[in-house]
Amino acid sequence: MSGASARSLAKGSAPPGPVPEGLIRVYSMRFCPFAQRTLLVLKAKGIRHEIININLKNKPEWFFKKNPFGLVPVLENSQGQLIYESAITCEYLDEAYPGKKLLPDDPYEKACQKMVFELFSKVLTNKKTTFFGGSSLSMTDYLIWPWFERLEILELNDCVDHTPKLKLWMAAMRQDPAVSALLTDPKALRGFFNLYLQNSPEACDYGL
Amino acid sequence: MRFCPYAHRTRLVLRAKGIRHEVININLRNKPEWYYTKHPFGQIPVLENSKCQLIYESVIACEYLDDAYPGRKLYPYDPYERARQKMLLELFYKVPHLTKECLVALRCGRECADLKLALRQEFCNLEEILGYQNTIFFGGDCISMIDYLFWPWFERLDVYGIADCLNHTPALRLWTAAMKQDPTVCALLIDKNIFLGFLNLYFQNNPDAFDYGLTC
Numbered sequence: 001m002s003g004a005s006a007r008s009l010a011k012g013s014a015p016p017g018p019v020p021e022g023l024i025r026v027y028s029m030r031f032c033p034f035a036q037r038t039l040l041v042l043k044a045k046g047i048r049h050e051i052i053n054i055n056l057k058n059k060p061e062w063f064f065k066k067n068p069f070g071l072v073p074v075l076e077n078s079q080g081q082l083i084y085e086s087a088i089t090c091e092y093l094d095e096a097y098p099g100k101k102l103l104p105d106d107p108y109e110k111a112c113q114k115m116v117f118e119l120f121s122k123v124l125t126n127k128k129t130t131f132f133g134g135s136s137l138s139m140t141d142y143l144i145w146p147w148f149e150r151l152e153i154l155e156l157n158d159c160v161d162h163t164p165k166l167k168l169w170m171a172a173m174r175q176d177p178a179v180s181a182l183l184t185d186p187k188a189l190r191g192f193f194n195l196y197l198q199n200s201p202e203a204c205d206y207g208l
Numbered sequence: 209m210r211f212c213p214y215a216h217r218t219r220l221v222l223r224a225k226g227i228r229h230e231v232i233n234i235n236l237r238n239k240p241e242w243y244y245t246k247h248p249f250g251q252i253p254v255l256e257n258s259k260c261q262l263i264y265e266s267v268i269a270c271e272y273l274d275d276a277y278p279g280r281k282l283y284p285y286d287p288y289e290r291a292r293q294k295m296l297l298e299l300f301y302k303v304p305h306l307t308k309e310c311l312v313a314l315r316c317g318r319e320c321a322d323l324k325l326a327l328r329q330e331f332c333n334l335e336e337i338l339g340y341q342n343t344i345f346f347g348g349d350c351i352s353m354i355d356y357l358f359w360p361w362f363e364r365l366d367v368y369g370i371a372d373c374l375n376h377t378p379a380l381r382l383w384t385a386a387m388k389q390d391p392t393v394c395a396l397l398i399d400k401n402i403f404l405g406f407l408n409l410y411f412q413n414n415p416d417a418f419d420y421g422l423t424c
Contacts, residue, residue, distance in 0.1 A: 083291045085298055095287035107275035108261045114268045119248070 003051030008204040010055035015062035019078045024049045027066055027074040029056050029204055031192045033146030034086040035073040036182065040142040041090045044178040045099050058201040087117070087143060094139065102139035113140045130172060137176055145173055153186045209236055209418055211398065211406050213304065213360035214266040215253040220356040221270045224392040227277050237415050267297065267357065274353065282353035293354040296337065296346055300358055302330050307361050311368040315411045324373055331377045338379035344386050351390050359387055367403045
């Protein structure tokens with residue numbers, strides 16, 4: 001989708017114009033796990049979107065009009081409506097767009113997924129099913145995935161050594177089309193983190 | 209528990225939607241062992257239905273009730289308006305902690321000017337929202353879910369001794385007045401003297417605090 005590999009917009013950049021009809025815009029950052037949640041849902045539901053990357057170390061002034069907290073992800077539609085907070089953006093997309101529902105329709109099943117999202121690390125040891133939402137992949141799995149992807153890349157695998165179920169889950173996740181389409185390149189992520197820890201404004205554009 | 213603000217949210221929604229329910233109060237200082245089979249950490253509120261399905265986390269429980277039961281919908285139908293209410297809830301997240309810290313500080317005879325300042329700042333943020341929207345309630349001109357989710361902490365400002373934190377937020381004061389007119393809020397208003405009696409016993413670590421005011 002357009003914009004995924006574009007340089008981030010920083011302070012002094014011109015604010016982008018309105019979002020064209022038929023498209024939804026996501027303000028993102030290539031290495032942000034919260035933004036990746038939204039991208040996963042956009043991909044999984046096949047929603048036409050454009051991406052504007054934001055330099056989180058040198059934010060454009062206009063970006064605070066999109067989200068007073070100045071964080072990504074933020075959704076903007078052609079009506080100028082803005083939605084932020086990653087879990088809220090994901091739920092909004094599931095409700096507003098047709099096609100495969102990632103959250104269940106049944107009120108109790110939906111509540112269960114939300115409870116799992118709240119307590120996922122505690123629930124994991126008792127979990128009997130392959131995915132967090134049940135026997136097939138759904139919303140909760142996408143919300144959690146970005147952190148586990150980073151565990152492997154940053155060589156923090158030891159965290160999952162004691163939880164074979166989690167290892168199995170990670171393998172199953174890599175089979176998912178949306179997840180595999182958006183896999184973060186390990187070298188790029190490590191390069192980003194190096195620059196990020198040095199507070200470099202170039203960090204967000206590493207590899208471009 | 210009769211005085212818990214999180215459980216209060218759920219009771220407001222049950223009442224607002226006219227859902228038949230029974231209440232079991234839990235002694236939070238001396239929890240029954242079986243209660244941990246209802247919630248892994250023994251927290252309230254928890255909903256349990258006749259299918260033995262359990263739902264916890266006050267916001268999740270409130271949304272479940274709105275989804276599962278017919279009649280008046282408390283969340284809007286429009287996905288964007290629903291998302292707006294959830295974003296508003298994010299703006300509120302510091303309020304419960306700050307009000308509790310003020311209460312504890314005052315009850316322990318400590319200064320809490322900094323805490324009150326921080327709370328006033330949070331109220332200013334909410335005031336800005338009401339000003340920008342130019343509506344009485346947070347969801348529009350009628351009361352809706354977000355108002356019920358905020359309410360329990362505002363009801364407690366007076367009995368906690370921090371009602372003056374609303375001094376510089378007129379729209380928020382108008383909102384609290386309008387909330388007190390709502391039949392649901394009204395029906396569940398906690399008597400101030402009973403609440404004070406509870407707080408007195410609670411801060412003396414009296415395990416009977418939770419049942420203060422009950423005659424049987």
